[in-house]
Amino acid sequence: MLTDVLLPLFSDPEETPVQGLLQIAKLQASFSRTVTLCGVESDVPALANHWGARMASIPEMAQQVEQRSRDKIAQLLREAGSVLGEASYTTINIRASFTDPGDRVAQTAGNYDLTVLPLRAGSVAWREIAESILFGSTRPVLLGPASEYPQRLDCVAIAWDGGAPAHRAVFDAMPLISQASSVVVLVADEEKHISPDSAGELIGYLRRHRVEAKLARLPAGQGKIGLDLQHAAQAADAGLLVMGAYGHSRLREFVLGGATADVLGETMMPLFMSR
Numbered sequence: 001m002l003t004d005v006l007l008p009l010f011s012d013p014e015e016t017p018v019q020g021l022l023q024i025a026k027l028q029a030s031f032s033r034t035v036t037l038c039g040v041e042s043d044v045p046a047l048a049n050h051w052g053a054r055m056a057s058i059p060e061m062a063q064q065v066e067q068r069s070r071d072k073i074a075q076l077l078r079e080a081g082s083v084l085g086e087a088s089y090t091t092i093n094i095r096a097s098f099t100d101p102g103d104r105v106a107q108t109a110g111n112y113d114l115t116v117l118p119l120r121a122g123s124v125a126w127r128e129i130a131e132s133i134l135f136g137s138t139r140p141v142l143l144g145p146a147s148e149y150p151q152r153l154d155c156v157a158i159a160w161d162g163g164a165p166a167h168r169a170v171f172d173a174m175p176l177i178s179q180a181s182s183v184v185v186l187v188a189d190e191e192k193h194i195s196p197d198s199a200g201e202l203i204g205y206l207r208r209h210r211v212e213a214k215l216a217r218l219p220a221g222q223g224k225i226g227l228d229l230q231h232a233a234q235a236a237d238a239g240l241l242v243m244g245a246y247g248h249s250r251l252r253e254f255v256l257g258g259a260t261a262d263v264l265g266e267t268m269m270p271l272f273m274s275r
Helices: 018-029 058-084 102-109 124-136 164-177 198-208 225-235 258-265
Strands: 005-010 034-043 088-097 114-119 141-145 155-160 182-187 213-217 240-244 247-250 253-256 271-274
Touching: 005 018, 005 058, 005 102, 018 034, 018 058, 018 114, 018 141, 034 058, 034 102, 058 088, 088 102, 102 124, 114 124, 124 141, 124 258, 155 164, 155 198, 155 225, 164 198, 164 240, 164 271, 182 198, 182 225, 198 213, 225 240, 225 258, 240 258, 258 271
Parallel strands: 005 034, 005 114, 034 088, 114 141, 155 182, 155 240, 182 213, 240 271
Antiparallel strands: 141 271, 247 253
C-alpha cells in the first residue's frame, strides 16, 4: 500500500522549487488522499564556540538563517496545503543540517510508505538529498522534475534489468502498476547482462496479478542509459517510470550505477525508485 506519504519541504541548502512542489503534490493526490507535509527547518551549528570571541557575530547570523528557514518553510507549507485542498494532510516540522539535510529526512522517511520529492534540474544539492533518502530510508521515493508534466498514471513503464533493486521497485510500485490500463517493460540489454528469461518472468508475475504488460527493447548504444529509458517511457506515452536504484557507499560518498546517476542528474518525468 502507498497510503502513508511523506512530502518534505526544504529551505536549505536550496529551496524546494515551487513549480515542482505543485506538480508532485498534484500527482501524489491522484493516488493517495493522506499525506504528511514535513517542513525541514535548518539547524546551523554554533561555530563561535569553536572559533572564539572574535567570531561573536556568528550566533546572531545563525539565528537569522534559522529564522529565515522557519519563515520559508511556513510559506511552503501554506502553498502545499492549498494545492492539496480537500485531501487529508498533516504537517510536521523537523530540524536538519543546514548543508546536508538528506540524512535526517531519511530517518523520518523510513516511517512512511513513500516519500515524494521534486528535483531541481542540474542541482547537486537536490541530487544529494534524493540519494540520501533513496539509500537511507529503505522506502521507495517518487521523484518529479521541477517543470510542468502530464498528471497521469494510466500508463506505467518499468525499467527492467533483472537485478534485486528492479525487483524491489516493481513490488513497491504494484499499487500503482495494478491500476494502470497500460504497462510496458523496457529492457536495455547493453547496460548489463540480462537473462533471456528474466523479462518474460516479470511479465508472468504481472499477469498473475492481473496486469497485462508488453515488452519493449531499447536499441543499443544510443547514449546515456538513464536518459534513453526516460525517452522510451515517454515514447510509450507513460506518465511514470518505475526503476531500481543502484549504488553503494564508498568513504561516505555515494557511487551510483549508470542509469541511477543519469536520472537523478536529469529527471525528465516522474520516477518511482526503490533500493
